[in-house]
Amino acid sequence: MHALVTGSAGFVGHALSRRLLAEGHRVTGFDGLSDYYDVDLKRARHRDLAQHERFAAVEARLETPGAVREVMEAGQPDIVFHLAAQAGVRYSLINPASYVDANLVGFANVLEAVRAHPVRHLMVASTSSAYGGDASVPFRETDRSVSPLTLYAASKLAGEAMAHSYAHLFSVPTTAFRFFTVYGPWGRPDMALFLFTRKILAGEPIEVFGEGAAERDFTYIDDLVDAIVRLADCVPPLPSQGGPVSDGDTLSKVAPYRLVNIGGGRPVRLDAMIEALEDALGRKAQRILKPLPPGDVIRTHASTELLESLVGQVPETSLETGIAAFVEWYRNYYPDA
CATH class of the missing domain: 3.90.25.10 (UDP-galactose 4-epimerase, domain 1)
Structure with missing residues (x-):
């Protein structure tokens, strides 16, 4: 398959791209190489990926109008792994505008690009921070998440809601997955x-x-990537074409959308x-x-019951x-x- 991986110079995006390339897939990496942390490390990750002839890198920012859509139109990927984001809980207290730009405006551009060029599956990275301050333990995907403690958490929670709306309106098969301390x-x-x-x-x-x-709930990078790759094959069905796989399944009643924890529990x-x-x-x-x-x-x-039932x-x-x-x-x- 041909995969578009946003955030391919990031920690998780690099590891996922390596795994996909090792399995023989073609990968287009999209990354803005922001200076939030060491840009040389990000460039080194891209150089590592560039050893594979099936990898192509695009250096651009999500919030640039038309940037993601142009890449989608040119490459026509089968699946999109959206990992790019402004990360960091504490940094959101210092530079909140970067979270609005990347995680809200940037993600809206991704959704519009997928709307214009449909894919088999849209995979969207979220965070355990979305559970906020009133979650009981273990954190279950069915818990009501309405009290984010930082703008970072709020922006990722908003991204989940945005993804669900596009899944409903435009039948975009979407899985959002919440990371736990990778x-x-x-x-x-x-x-x-x-x-x-x-x-x-x-x-x-x-x-x-x-x-x-x-x-x-520390999660080793290879375990995380393995779970993402396995979840990519679990395409959420349309409401009329399939039902929940378990009592704790988060499969939407009105959209091909699911939310899954990825952690060790x-x-x-x-x-x-x-x-x-x-x-x-x-x-x-x-x-x-x-x-x-x-x-x-x-x-x-993390509650891992849904992840285990799926993969x-x-x-x-x-x-x-x-x-x-x-x-x-x-x-x-x-x-x-």
Whole structure:
């Protein structure tokens, strides 16, 4: 198949593109290479993908009028994996306009492009942050999500609603999937694992928010990509052509649309993650304990029942194995660290 992957120079987009190329598919990568974090790392990801002759990169921003539509018209992809977004919970307190541009205006452009050039399946990345401040644990896709704590979470929640409306109005088969704390090789420099690794190797103290008691449902990148690829084959049917696969299915009653968690369902305390990182690095961290910053939640915990009913398995890589793989990549990529 021919896949369009937006955000192909990002952490998840790069890993997904590698997987699709390895399976023999053709991939067009679309990325604006924003300077939210190290652009050199993003370019390195694209260079890695460019080793495959079936990969083509387009450098453009989602919010540029007509940019996505031109790529869709030229390539006529079979499936769209929409991963591009302005990410980051805390950064949304500093630069809210970037979230409106990329996550709302940019995504509207993607939806219009898919409307003009229909695809077999539109896959839309969302976030566990969409559950907000009043979710019970584990987070279930059927929970009512109406209290986002940051503009980032609000923009992704709005994206889910926008996608549902297009699925209903224009019969666009759509699956939105909520990530839970993704980590692994080629990861994001703004995430805790990357930050902690850099500081521990430099002999600098690390800031531990939530005083180490916060819990996260860590999801290893390869497990996440495997789930996305498997979900791509689970095309939501039109309301008249199929029903829910289980009691907890989120299949819409009025549109070919479904929302799915992708996480392991095994929350880990932040201090336990740090201990695993210390073991992998062979060094101890100097910790500065701090309270949770605005917008952060004390715990994330994915319900995996729907994911398992759809694809037969859930992320299972242990935190220790995943952190060791990240540390190996980090030391190879930054040999002077």
